[in-house]
Amino acid sequence: MKVPALLLVLIAGSLPAQVSFDRLIRSGQEPQNWLSYSGGLDGQRYTPLNQITPQNVKNLELQWVFQARSLEKFEATPLVVDGILYTVQAPNDVVALDAATGRVFWVYSYKPSPQSRPCCGKVNRGLAILGDTLFMATIDARLIAIDATNGHPLWNVEVAKPEAGYAMTLAPLVVKDKVIIGTAGGEYGIRGFIAAYDVKTGKEAWRFYTIPGAGEPGNNTWSGDSWMHGGASVWVTGAYDPVLNLTYWGIGNPGPDWVSEMRGGDNLYSDCVVALDPDTGKLKWYFQFTPHDDFDYDSVQVPILADMDFKGAPRKVMLWANRNGFFYVLDRTNGQFLLGKPFTKVTWATGLDERGRPMRAPGAVPTPEGNKIYPGNMGGTNWNSASYSPRTGLFYIPLWDNYYSEFVKGPAEYAEGRIFAGAMPRSPVPMIQAPQVQNRKEEDGYGAIRAFDPKTGEKKWEFKLSEVTDSGVLSTASDLVFSGGRDGYFFALDGRNGELLWKATLGGQVSSGPMSYSVGGKQYIAVSAGSTLFSYALR
């Protein structure tokens, strides 16, 4: 009987490896892989790989290109598991390809309902994996489990009604035996929520409404019935701390976006970070960045979890560069505000008080004729991820500066599935896509990658871009920082001083986060631009 046992071991060894939750928690120990949206569950977007260095990065060479059959923006960050790269071709086609050559193994094509109406593009930001199952959240607000080996759907459940404006564009987050998602639709008068589903069956395990219902604590931060259609969407992936057993999620803007008098009060938990028990969905703490938001300052950034000495004591912190133009350091055990400073030009608030609450600038509200306020509607930064390098100790923020909108006061009326937002703000910078011919003046908005010391809030360096950027940032264990911009460049900076070390013209606007993986001992850097995914390695 010994022989068959040995045979069994050999066969098992040749099967695709199972991505256990333990592997997800310890993703830093397998740097060849990129196992969740932000690389690790800590949201740092940092790779321990260091083959590509400041000295040799000039030798980067294009290895392969994957051209999506979609003209939508390519916002997904791929996953890489043991040489297989998984990504999403917009809106909702899952693609498995060879991470070394870019050749396609299979495509699972899901056709979302024509009732789906995501506000800002039929996009998707990526997948989650557990075991040998991939999870995709769709623009028609369904959650689908897919066999990672052959691309077959395993289950497909309704999360919410697309005809009521619910949509999903985020990469799900796996915590233990649950897959956690949230719904977009903050411009359609939804009532947002975060929900967890059983990974095996797709059965809903819990649901946390991002707006408390009647009688619940916090409901009184909404005047009248405004809580019923108050938005507070969730459209970017959260983070997880396995020691504290807390999952953290950023919550979107209250609705109607620019008509705040229709929703008197602080409007909890819009523009908050919430810390939830992943087993029950119970709220442990929250911190609100922008109470009673007038400017669409969604707090949908990825929470970045780091452990560092802070003011002389070791601390479990959370770093957050918010759309409202301030960056924050919070104690992630309890949500205590530790530090907060503007990282870009801000005029809507004069600063933060000792508890981190913004001090609103007098008169900085939408007006009938339009009121010029910094940062504009798209924010000082947006959904595209910042990065933290535990090696340099620096926090790298992709940002917009000198950027304003004229916020206009106008009417809004709720009707199911219709835009419920108010009057569109005006700005010289287009919201989503850059013009091909770009000659805007610097005083009308530009982009930058800026490095901050999170312990002091001090700016260490900046790399200025002539256009704004929708690109995320990747930092590496060789102290490189990769990012891109709307002008179609992808580049590498020295993470210690911001010096430009390498660049490539990709043509299309970079609307994704670069990531890194390795196959056969060779490190790759992948990034998408326009509707195309590119992978680079040393020649």
Next chain:
Amino acid sequence: MWVIRISLALWAGALFAQHGYSPADVDAGGRLYRSNCVNCHGQEGTAISGVDLGHGKFRRASTDEDLAHIIINGIPGTPMPPTNFTQPQAETIVAYLRSLVGSTAGAASGSGDAAGGRAIFEGKGGCRTCHRVNGSGSRVGPDLSEIGGLRSPASLEQSIRDPNVEIRPENRYVRAVTRGGATVTGRVLTEDTFGVQIIDTHEKLVSLSKANLREFTFLKDSPMPSFRGKLSDPEIADVVSYLETLKGVEGQ
């Protein structure tokens, strides 16, 4: 509610009736258009087949009221969605679209003699030293072949008298000095993080890498001289009238 609606209707009707859009309306509408409409309609308004927003070619609208209605309510059964614009916002977009075909010409234009203006433009004004019209003149300055459809008479007059009051982003001049010491001057076409593309003073298209430049500055003043005192008021009115006749090439 009645009071508000009636007054809005009266006000809007008054604005529509005379098509008296101000440059501020056109500017505001242009910003809204660029932020919200270009994704589908394109910069030039020609991205949807059968529709040419810049030349008044619409599938379903003929009046300004029709256009504002469509901008707000969308067209059911087509990809044109309803929007959230207020009536005044929608009207500024209409103002912008109409400005593209020169519908703002009206009260302020027509006071001069276009033929006389052309003679000044091509003669004592020396305008063709920098500007081109229908294939004749220099390309160093903006080509004016369609200027009558793009700019209002008042704004043209302002540019002739006081060219520095408003230098549009696309008409800015740069001065660059290369590491080798050569100076290049020209009108900026596009700029990105690492480079700038210009048309230089010899009418050549030049692509400059910022890394190879010792100096790179946008000129504060327009290379265009002021004609205040050089041309009389009636002469300037003539030139404006001539420019107003320039509506581009047929069929474009």
